[in-house]
Amino acid sequence: MVLTGMFMLGQLTCFLIGGLIAPKPSTAQYNLCTKCYDSTGNRTRWLYPRGKGACKQLESLDSALQAENVVFTFQVPLPRDNVTLDYTRWQQNLIGILQMDILYSKDSPVEEGAKLLLDARLAYANWKPGRKGQTNWEWYAESIEERVLECTISEKKEGHPYVCELIPLFELGSLHHDFYLLNIRLPVFKNKPHNKGIGIPQDMYLVTIYQNGGFTKVWFSIKTVFTPIVLAALVWFWKRVEAQGRPPVLLEKMILALGVALQFLNIPVEWFTLYFDMPYMLLISDVRQGIFYAALLSFWLVFTGEHLMESSGERSTLRTYWKHLSAVVTGCLALFLFDLCERGAHLANCFYSLWATPVGTRLALALIIAAGVSASLYFMFLCWTMWKVFRNISAKRTTLPAMSAVRRLHYQGIIYRFKFLMLTTLVCAAMTVIGFILGQVTEDKWKWESGNTALEIEYTSAFYTGVYGMWNIYTLALLCLYAPSHKLYPPERDPYASTNSGAEEIEFSRLDTDTTEISALASFAKKAATD
Amino acid sequence: MTPIVSVLIVFIGFTCLLLVGAMVPQSSARVPTGRGRGSKWWGIAKVGEPTNLIQNTIRGGGIGGSYLEPVVQAVLRKKQQRLVRENRGVLEAIAKGANEAIVECKHQFRNRRWNCPTKAFWRGKNIFGKIVDKGCRETAFLYAITSAAVTHAVVRACSEGAIESCTCDYRLHNKYSRSMSSDQNWKWGSCSDNIEFGYKFSRDFVDAGEKIRDMRGTMNLHNNEAGRMHVQSLMRRQCKCHGMSGSCTMKTCWMRLPNLREVGNSIKDRFDGASRVLISNAGSLRDFGRRTRYKFQLKPYNPDHKPPSKKDLVFFEDSPNFCDKDARYGVSGTVGRACNVSSMGVDGCDLMCCGRGYTVSVKTVVERCKCTFKWCCQVECKNCTVTRTYYTCK
Numbered sequence: 028m029v030l031t032g033m034f035m036l037g038q039l040t041c042f043l044i045g046g047l048i049a050p051k052p053s054t055a056q057y058n059l060c061t062k063c064y065d066s067t068g069n070r071t072r073w074l075y076p077r078g079k080g081a082c083k084q085l086e087s088l089d090s091a092l093q094a095e096n097v098v099f100t101f102q103v104p105l106p107r108d109n110v111t112l113d114y115t116r117w118q119q120n121l122i123g124i125l126q127m128d129i130l131y132s133k134d135s136p137v138e139e140g141a142k143l144l145l146d147a148r149l150a151y152a153n154w155k156p157g158r159k160g161q162t163n164w165e166w167y168a169e170s171i172e173e174r175v176l177e178c179t180i181s182e183k184k185e186g187h188p189y190v191c192e193l194i195p196l197f198e199l200g201s202l203h204h205d206f207y208l209l210n211i212r213l214p215v216f217k218n219k220p221h222n223k224g225i226g227i228p229q230d231m232y233l234v235t236i237y238q239n240g241g242f243t244k245v246w247f248s249i250k251t252v253f254t255p256i257v258l259a260a261l262v263w264f265w266k267r268v269e270a271q272g273r274p275p276v277l278l279e280k281m282i283l284a285l286g287v288a289l290q291f292l293n294i295p296v297e298w299f300t301l302y303f304d305m306p307y308m309l310l311i312s313d314v315r316q317g318i319f320y321a322a323l324l325s326f327w328l329v330f331t332g333e334h335l336m337e338s339s340g341e342r343s344t345l346r347t348y349w350k351h352l353s354a355v356v357t358g359c360l361a362l363f364l365f366d367l368c369e370r371g372a373h374l375a376n377c378f379y380s381l382w383a384t385p386v387g388t389r390l391a392l393a394l395i396i397a398a399g400v401s402a403s404l405y406f407m408f409l410c411w412t413m414w415k416v417f418r419n420i421s422a423k424r425t426t427l428p429a430m431s432a433v434r435r436l437h438y439q440g441i442i443y444r445f446k447f448l449m450l451t452t453l454v455c456a457a458m459t460v461i462g463f464i465l466g467q468v469t470e471d472k473w474k475w476e477s478g479n480t481a482l483e484i485e486y487t488s489a490f491y492t493g494v495y496g497m498w499n500i501y502t503l504a505l506l507c508l509y510a511p512s513h514k515l516y517p518p519e520r521d522p523y524a525s526t527n528s529g530a531e532e533i534e535f536s537r538l539d540t541d542t543t544e545i546s547a548l549a550s551f552a553k554k555a556a557t558d
Numbered sequence: 559m560t561p562i563v564s565v566l567i568v569f570i571g572f573t574c575l576l577l578v579g580a581m582v583p584q585s586s587a588r589v590p591t592g593r594g595r596g597s598k599w600w601g602i603a604k605v606g607e608p609t610n611l612i613q614n615t616i617r618g619g620g621i622g623g624s625y626l627e628p629v630v631q632a633v634l635r636k637k638q639q640r641l642v643r644e645n646r647g648v649l650e651a652i653a654k655g656a657n658e659a660i661v662e663c664k665h666q667f668r669n670r671r672w673n674c675p676t677k678a679f680w681r682g683k684n685i686f687g688k689i690v691d692k693g694c695r696e697t698a699f700l701y702a703i704t705s706a707a708v709t710h711a712v713v714r715a716c717s718e719g720a721i722e723s724c725t726c727d728y729r730l731h732n733k734y735s736r737s738m739s740s741d742q743n744w745k746w747g748s749c750s751d752n753i754e755f756g757y758k759f760s761r762d763f764v765d766a767g768e769k770i771r772d773m774r775g776t777m778n779l780h781n782n783e784a785g786r787m788h789v790q791s792l793m794r795r796q797c798k799c800h801g802m803s804g805s806c807t808m809k810t811c812w813m814r815l816p817n818l819r820e821v822g823n824s825i826k827d828r829f830d831g832a833s834r835v836l837i838s839n840a841g842s843l844r845d846f847g848r849r850t851r852y853k854f855q856l857k858p859y860n861p862d863h864k865p866p867s868k869k870d871l872v873f874f875e876d877s878p879n880f881c882d883k884d885a886r887y888g889v890s891g892t893v894g895r896a897c898n899v900s901s902m903g904v905d906g907c908d909l910m911c912c913g914r915g916y917t918v919s920v921k922t923v924v925e926r927c928k929c930t931f932k933w934c935c936q937v938e939c940k941n942c943t944v945t946r947t948y949y950t951c952k
Binding site: 050051052053054055056057058059060061076077088089090091092093094096097102104105106107108109110112115117118122124126128132134135186187188193195198213215222223225226227228232234236239240241244313316317362365366369370463466467 | 745
């Protein structure tokens with residue numbers, strides 16, 4: 028009971044930390060380009076709108092200009108309140124999205140499937156020591172990218188603006204430097220279809236998305252707090268299993284695997300990003316999340332399978348579940364490949380997009396569909412196994428009164444344990460899904476007004492920290508409540524019982540009797556399962 | 559006639575002229591002058607033009623320090639000058655906005671009797687002419703579009719980084735962040751959207767000359783506010799998913815600034831349905847300082863109508879009919895205007911020519927046509943010889 032209360036409290040804390048302290052997870056800054064005049068047409072030259080040696084700005088694109096004279100420049104971040112702002116490493120990553128501002132003209136409209144050829148070059152600069160001015164612009168990345176221009180217009184009137192689709196431009200896995208500069212040229216080559224039939228471009232907008240520093244701080248703290256707790260639980264759990272004096276059963280192995288996967292997700296290696304340039308962090312965090320989800324999904328499958336109460340006494344291994352687990356593996360592999368193609372490729376070229384080419388789009392779609400199919404297969408397997416379990420449970424219920432006391436206790440334990448986890452899992456999953464949907468439909472902030480003090484909850488952040496905390500607590504609960512026990516059973520079955528430390532005794536006795544009984548039964552789930 | 563008599567006549571004539579000259583200001587004092595006093599800043603639009611001497615006032619850094627060119631000083635009120643001095647780069651944005659407002663107004667009214675004429679040679683008078691002295695629909699539109707254009711231009715300049723003083727007042731719910739500097743704000747959370755700064759700046763700058771005490775001031779304030787509201791309500795929310803593997807577990811949204819053409823269309827839609835309001839409101843209102851400045855409720859002229867909403871344009875005087883030349887309002891009339899013979903609307907020859915009839919002329923002209931735009935930035939046109947029929951109002 029105490030433990031349950033603590034879990035609840037921990038959950039509430041996580042939610043409130045996210046909602047009250049943290050800002051929203053990420054922010055988008057809307058930047059308008061400055062059109063610079065490049066007299067030389069030399070694409071390796073850096074042109075920038077602000078600071079010493081700023082470029083000559085173009086007021087409008089008049090007909091005296093050539094394509095190589097026009098450079099769209101973005102110098103981020105923008106100054107505010109007369110302060111030259113700079114990026115901090117707490118802001119973690121930067122995503123750039125481009126939006127074209129194009130006017131309609133009857134004789135030169137945006138053609139269907141018109142292709143933009145963007146010559147994009149990215150540079151960085153830092154503060155000089157003591158914040159006295161900034162260093163020169165240094166090359167960071169460059170690429171010549173092709174993107175399809177998709178624009179629509181409601182009223183085809185001369186000079187009216189098109190509404191153009193967003194063009195994903197770049198993704199930086201680390202925000203290591205203080206300032207960034209993007210130079211975009213739209214080159215024209217003879218005999219090539221690029222940058223032709225693109226209407227009358229007026230301006231370019233760049234939306235830069237970064238993680239908020241405050242959110243990163245809160246996030247890191249949560250991870251850092253959870254790491255030792257989960258580690259302690261893992262060690263305790265494994266000691267308990269070893270104390271049984273028998274090889275661990277599959278379910279125990281699965282719980283351990285889940286715990287290890289969670290711990291892998293928890294370990295706050297992100298702290299290193301504050302000191303080193305680690306552009307692969309995005310990929311790594313995706314992989315870590317993927318591993319945790321794979322472990323969680325596999326665990327549910329095995330857990331239901333182990334409660335079928337119809338196996339023939341032989342110890343089940345992972346191989347028993349290969350058919351079901353292959354769905355999880357395929358799905359995760361597909362997603363991993365997709366991630367590798369998208370975020371992995373960003374390591375080599377941050378302007379790369381899998382969706383930009385038809386082949387890439389097909390590949391991406393194929394991988395996503397594969398993941399989707401395996402997900403639905405997985406849920407079919409899971410539902411089918413669950414249905415079988417419930418059928419068996421109701422069949423057992425009818426025969427329960429006719430059994431001996433020990434056996435009845437055993438089966439009641441199995442049924443109770445199964446139902447308990449089912450309920451918890453369902454509640455957790457439902458809360459995640461509901462929270463997610465609420466986040467999609469509502470605004471970022473929720474307000475509760477009481478009297479003259481308005482309490483604002485940063486909903487999105489609360490959702491992230493809440494869900495993260497919830498799955499941590501879920502796993503912790505599994506580790507604590509489903510650890511094999513030595514109590515309540517004849518000592519000859521548990522030869523190491525007397526060697527257990529007193530501390531563990533106390534810890535265990537804090538649980539209410541019902542739960543203890545269930546946990547105690549965990550080790551016998553497979554033994555004497557024949558009816 | 560003897561020379562003496564002729565001298566006498568000249569003298570009398572001169573006196574009469576003087577008398578009339580003395581009369582004119584008196585009579586125009588009754589039609590309150592300076593009613594459009596808050597709109598003097600519109601002249602900023604022409605400050606950069608060659609006819610007004612200073613080419614480099616706007617582009618070139620002459621506005622960097624605390625010194626303002628006399629031409630700029632002449633059109634700005636004290637408070638506006640202070641705002642311009644305090645916000646580097648804002649003058650360029652305002653000038654750009656004012657020019658865009660003129661272009662937009664001319665575009666929206668190109669087919670109407672009143673086609674938003676502006677003075678070719680600006681000499682410190684109101685750029686849209688004397689029509690501004692009358693509290694009519696057209697004036698309402700002018701105030702709304704200029705206020706909207708300034709808001710728009712300032713927001714744009716902020717997004718470009720051209721104004722360094724755009725605020726970053728990220729106000730989180732807890733006290734901790736309220737005491738943070740803008741740099742800390744930026745590093746902890748985020749900055750407020752530029753539209754907030756644009757809106758506030760436009761309120762301070764555009765509304766600087768208006769007093770709520772008289773009817774005309776109230777009308778101007780309402781219409782200025784309406785223009786800003788149109789910009790604000792046309793901001794479009796856009797989102798991008800960037801969660802795990804690019805899924806929507808993480809989604810970030812921002813507000814996209816509309817094109818000024820969309821704003822112009824939206825304000826023009828309110829032009830025909832503008833609300834006429836009661837004059838009697840004027841006396842009962844007092845200027846209670848900033849907080850109550852915008853909390854006035856205008857009553858509709860026709861009690862059956864709904865009171866005007868925040869986005870509606872309001873006026874309280876009838877418009878001149880714009881058919882004939884009227885020096886009082888600087889109306890040049892529709893004589894010589896082109897009209898559309900097949901249209902039944904305001905651009906049709908019946909309405910445009912006010913029943914005076916029209917002349918038809920057929921001319922063969924060489925026009926630029928089939929102009930295609932090639933990136934970048936050539937406009938290639940063909941010369942077409944076409945026979946056109948022109949309908950011109952008598």
